[in-house]
Amino acid sequence: MIPQNWQQSLFTQTAPELGNQYRDDPLLAGWLARVLPADVLQAIEPELDELGALAGGELYRLQLADRLNEPTLVQWDAWGNRVDSLEVSPLWREAERLTVRHGLVATAYERTHGRYSRIEQFAKVFLFHPSSDVYTCPLAMTDGAARTLIESGNAALIARAIPRLTSRDPATFWTSGQWMTETTGGSDVGRSQTRAVEQDGVWRLYGRKWFTSAVTSQMALTLARPEGNAPGGKGLAMFFVEVRDVEGRLNGLRVDRLKDKLGTRKVPTAELTLDGCRAELVGLPVNGTRAIEPMLGITRMWNSVCAIAFMRRGLALARSYAERREAFGQPLARQPLHADTLASLEAETWGAFLMTFLLVELTGRAESGQIDDQQRALLRLVTPLTKLVTGKQAVSVVSEVVESFGGAGYVEDTGLPQLLRDTQVLPIWEGTTNVLSLDALLRSDLHSGLAALMGRASACVRSLTQPRLVAAGKQAIGAIERAALWLESGQDREVLQSGARRLALTIARGLQLALLCEHAQWLLDHGGDRRGYAAAMRFSRVPVDLIHEVDPELDAVLLSQR
Numbered sequence: 001m002i003p004q005n006w007q008q009s010l011f012t013q014t015a016p017e018l019g020n021q022y023r024d025d026p027l028l029a030g031w032l033a034r035v036l037p038a039d040v041l042q043a044i045e046p047e048l049d050e051l052g053a054l055a056g057g058e059l060y061r062l063q064l065a066d067r068l069n070e071p072t073l074v075q076w077d078a079w080g081n082r083v084d085s086l087e088v089s090p091l092w093r094e095a096e097r098l099t100v101r102h103g104l105v106a107t108a109y110e111r112t113h114g115r116y117s118r119i120e121q122f123a124k125v126f127l128f129h130p131s132s133d134v135y136t137c138p139l140a141m142t143d144g145a146a147r148t149l150i151e152s153g154n155a156a157l158i159a160r161a162i163p164r165l166t167s168r169d170p171a172t173f174w175t176s177g178q179w180m181t182e183t184t185g186g187s188d189v190g191r192s193q194t195r196a197v198e199q200d201g202v203w204r205l206y207g208r209k210w211f212t213s214a215v216t217s218q219m220a221l222t223l224a225r226p227e228g229n230a231p232g233g234k235g236l237a238m239f240f241v242e243v244r245d246v247e248g249r250l251n252g253l254r255v256d257r258l259k260d261k262l263g264t265r266k267v268p269t270a271e272l273t274l275d276g277c278r279a280e281l282v283g284l285p286v287n288g289t290r291a292i293e294p295m296l297g298i299t300r301m302w303n304s305v306c307a308i309a310f311m312r313r314g315l316a317l318a319r320s321y322a323e324r325r326e327a328f329g330q331p332l333a334r335q336p337l338h339a340d341t342l343a344s345l346e347a348e349t350w351g352a353f354l355m356t357f358l359l360v361e362l363t364g365r366a367e368s369g370q371i372d373d374q375q376r377a378l379l380r381l382v383t384p385l386t387k388l389v390t391g392k393q394a395v396s397v398v399s400e401v402v403e404s405f406g407g408a409g410y411v412e413d414t415g416l417p418q419l420l421r422d423t424q425v426l427p428i429w430e431g432t433t434n435v436l437s438l439d440a441l442l443r444s445d446l447h448s449g450l451a452a453l454m455g456r457a458s459a460c461v462r463s464l465t466q467p468r469l470v471a472a473g474k475q476a477i478g479a480i481e482r483a484a485l486w487l488e489s490g491q492d493r494e495v496l497q498s499g500a501r502r503l504a505l506t507i508a509r510g511l512q513l514a515l516l517c518e519h520a521q522w523l524l525d526h527g528g529d530r531r532g533y534a535a536a537m538r539f540s541r542v543p544v545d546l547i548h549e550v551d552p553e554l555d556a557v558l559l560s561q562r
């Protein structure tokens, strides 16, 4: 006989919960306490607290409720006019409001706290990003465009755009796109086909831009080849484009369609045809790929911060779930193997976090003129390294997070599949892992960068007194030394290139381990918090040195079809 109210006795799992993402997390707060002067920390903490509460509360709830909304493109109006108007999701509209209110771009340019302003900015972004449905994509490009225009020295464009890109007023705030990738390639942009034609002092662009994210932006920086210029990157020039005129009409371009993407589905990424798009030359009519480099430096830093923020979000959810979900008589959190799995993810996140915020700190120094030659060389090398290693770490950590929820992790309305899909873009855009590995390996200043990196890692190790941290620090130095030796061992170019990713990851993981040891020692010495120590120990158990010889000929056999 089935009891009448049998359904009431069925088990229902409680959902994971997020608390205040700043106050509840020792990672960001502990690092800020180490690097910021007390008065700066005191000044910025109330806003971090507010953002932490928002990101784990109201904004997170809005994000879950907004899950099914996607941007829409309306190409024609009822009367046959081409309008290409775009509507974004309610969460994105809220994210724009919050951006302006919290100065997520502006903070870096107001520089209220001098060289610490980048740290302030990215502490806010770290909290905001995971609840924003990648609204950070246009913000990264906005920040990158502001820096690029400032470095271009073009006074008229600086006066026109910078107050808008860094505005705290919703009525005047602009975001920017970067239109580089064409059908010919995003890695090898030198193959771009877009033409720039000058007539009566006015430049017009003709071509197809294949990936243009956040096409809602009011302006863009783009590359095109002035007529008669040489092929390759040097023959391209950088242009400034305003997307619409004052009446809202598109400036000589069409939005052909929005991409149907694996993730970042809230980001309207479009294919554009430029058909007489009026543009302004930013600097010289050549060397566009070089001119747009500051954009990439900034967007790669944003990418790294977004990577650690996604890892942190995934872990916050996984840890909460592990407390609530029972299996075999106890919460998952107390199952030794589940705890072991989460601990390994935690250690990866700490390592990625410390390297990313080193990059942020160095950028703040560079922009406020408080950087020496060694730090500058380090900044140049850690920019591609941090982007590439954190992108990989984020995908691997978030994938494990999804698994840690079992079947629930695979179900859309938990929000977890979206987290994984959105994370998967991080190793692809702003330079793929391979392209950035080669960028690091083939740069002319690699030796000075590597020397500076070794100097920074050695300084970390010199600060250590705890014996096991000393041993882990030596392991970090050993890995970086081996990478340097391998580089100098006279390998031919093909072998060097095929090993570039292993080399880059070895150097990056070596630096992460050294930074972990340094931070762990500081935490032990200032209040005895052992979490950093635990992270360093755990990180040191995973191979740091990934360099090994491979035979490119055998690889060719492996890849051959018969």
Ligand SMILES: Cc1cc2nc3c(=O)[nH]c(=O)nc-3n(C[C@H](O)[C@H](O)[C@H](O)COP(=O)(O)OP(=O)(O)OC[C@H]3O[C@@H](n4cnc5c(N)ncnc54)[C@H](O)[C@@H]3O)c2cc1C
Residues within 6 Å of the ligand: 177, 178, 179, 180, 181, 184, 185, 186, 187, 188, 211, 212, 213, 214, 261, 264, 269, 425, 428, 429, 430, 431, 432, 433, 434, 435, 438
């Ligand atoms: C969601 C999304 C949004 C985007 N938004 C923008 C945007 O707003 N603006 C913009 O300009 N672009 C944008 N992109 C494009 C992005 O930057 C490119 O997709 C990326 O740079 C890779 O270029 P590609 O797609 O042409 O791949 P390819 O360059 O064809 O690369 C294919 C593969 O080959 C590898 N590879 C290439 N060269 C080498 C080499 N020499 N050695 C070893 N391996 C190599 C790469 O690592 C990659 O795995 C976006 C992409 C995505 C997915």
